[in-house]
Amino acid sequence: MELYSIIKERRSLLGLTQQDLADYTELSLRIIKNIESGKGNPSLKTLTKIADILGVELILKIKDKER
Helix, strand or coil, X not given: CCHHHHHHHHHHHXXXXXXXXXXXXXXXXXXXXXXXXXXXXXXXXXXXXXXXXXXXCCCCCCCCCCC
């Protein structure tokens, strides 16, 4: 499942609108819409804000290019 799908699904499950999520995270509605449509390229800071509000854990994997 793609990141944008997870965010949209979790937001819907919690009964939040995109505007609610924008308000709670202090991000613009445009940013939320772009992320949920798969068009956005959110920063780690932005993803952390969203994860905190949605009650999900953000886990990053770093790949070693030499492998």
